[in-house]
Amino acid sequence: DCGDEPRGDPALWLRTVDSWPKCSNLIFEEHEYYRFLSYQFVHGDLYHLLYNMVLQAMLATPMERVHGTLTMLSLYQLCVVFAAVFAIWFDPYTTVVGASGGVYGVYGLHWANLAINFDSMKNGALSRWIRFGFLFIWAMAEFFMYLANTSPTSSHSAHVGGIFFGFCGGMLLLDNFDKSWAEKYILIPGAGIFLALIFFWSVIQLSTTWPPEEPAFASGIVHGSDDAPCCWHPLECELEPNEINSLDLSCSYMEALSCSEMKALL
Structure with missing residues (x-):
C-alpha cells in the first residue's frame, strides 16, 4: 500500500x-512579399556570387547595349520574380537564394532576341547561327549537368522559371528590328496570351493551394x-x-x- x-x-x-x-x-502568412525580389541579393557562398556575376556580365552587357538599360532591368527583375514563383510551384520545401533566376532569365532573353531578330543577324562577327550554336550547347550542357546531378544544391526550377519568362517576356518587350507577319500576328501575341494565362493560374494556385x-x-x-x-x-x-x-x-x-x-x- x-x-x-x-x-x-x-x-x-x-x-x-x-x-x-x-x-x-514568410511570404504569404507574414506578408513579406519583398522576398520575391530580395532573395537575389543573398548567395550561398563566394563562389555562388562570383559565378552569377561573371555570367551576368557576359550575357547581359551585349543585350543592354542593344535594347537599353531600362528594358533589360525591367525584364531582369520580372525574371527574378517568376523564377521564385516556379520554385514555389515545384520546390516548395527548398530555400532559394541567389540571382540565378535573373541570370538564366537573360539567357532566355537571348533566345527571344534570336527568335524575333533572326533575319537581322545575317552579318557581323556573331552571326545568327553562331549565336544559335552557343545557346544550344549551353542548353545541352545544363541538361546533362541536371541529369548527372553535378550541382545538387542548385534550384533547377528557379533556373527554368527564369528562362521561361526571359523567352516569353523578351518576345514582348525586346526591340524587334524587322517584324515579320508571323512574329507580329502569331509569335508575339501568343507569348503574351501564354504569359497572361500563367499569371492568372499562378494567382489561383498560390492563393488556394499554399501551403x-x-x-x-x-x-x-x-x-x-x-x-x-x-x-x-x-x-x-x-x-x-x-x-x-x-x-x-x-x-x-x-x-x-x-x-x-x-x-x-x-
Missing part, C-alpha cells in the same frame, strides 16, 4: 509534431522512397526538471528528417 504519497520521481515524456521553422510561410500538403502526411509517400525535407518536425517533450507538481513541458526539436523517416517515426 503506497498510501496517498507519490513514490518515485514524477515523469512525463511525449513525442508530438510542430511546424518546422525552416518551412514557415502545399505537408509531406510527412502525404498519402503518396512510401517509406524509404523520399528524401525531401518535411515541414512538420518531431518534438520531444518532458516535464521541467526539478519542478515538482508542475505541468510545464520542456520541448526540443529532433534532428531533421526526410518525409519517409518522418512517417515511419509517427
Whole structure:
C-alpha cells in the first residue's frame, strides 16, 4: 500500500509534431512579399556570387547595349520574380537564394532576341547561327549537368522559371528590328496570351493551394522512397526538471528528417 504519497520521481515524456521553422510561410502568412525580389541579393557562398556575376556580365552587357538599360532591368527583375514563383510551384520545401533566376532569365532573353531578330543577324562577327550554336550547347550542357546531378544544391526550377519568362517576356518587350507577319500576328501575341494565362493560374494556385500538403502526411509517400525535407518536425517533450507538481513541458526539436523517416517515426 503506497498510501496517498507519490513514490518515485514524477515523469512525463511525449513525442508530438510542430511546424518546422525552416518551412514557415514568410511570404504569404507574414506578408513579406519583398522576398520575391530580395532573395537575389543573398548567395550561398563566394563562389555562388562570383559565378552569377561573371555570367551576368557576359550575357547581359551585349543585350543592354542593344535594347537599353531600362528594358533589360525591367525584364531582369520580372525574371527574378517568376523564377521564385516556379520554385514555389515545384520546390516548395527548398530555400532559394541567389540571382540565378535573373541570370538564366537573360539567357532566355537571348533566345527571344534570336527568335524575333533572326533575319537581322545575317552579318557581323556573331552571326545568327553562331549565336544559335552557343545557346544550344549551353542548353545541352545544363541538361546533362541536371541529369548527372553535378550541382545538387542548385534550384533547377528557379533556373527554368527564369528562362521561361526571359523567352516569353523578351518576345514582348525586346526591340524587334524587322517584324515579320508571323512574329507580329502569331509569335508575339501568343507569348503574351501564354504569359497572361500563367499569371492568372499562378494567382489561383498560390492563393488556394499554399501551403502545399505537408509531406510527412502525404498519402503518396512510401517509406524509404523520399528524401525531401518535411515541414512538420518531431518534438520531444518532458516535464521541467526539478519542478515538482508542475505541468510545464520542456520541448526540443529532433534532428531533421526526410518525409519517409518522418512517417515511419509517427
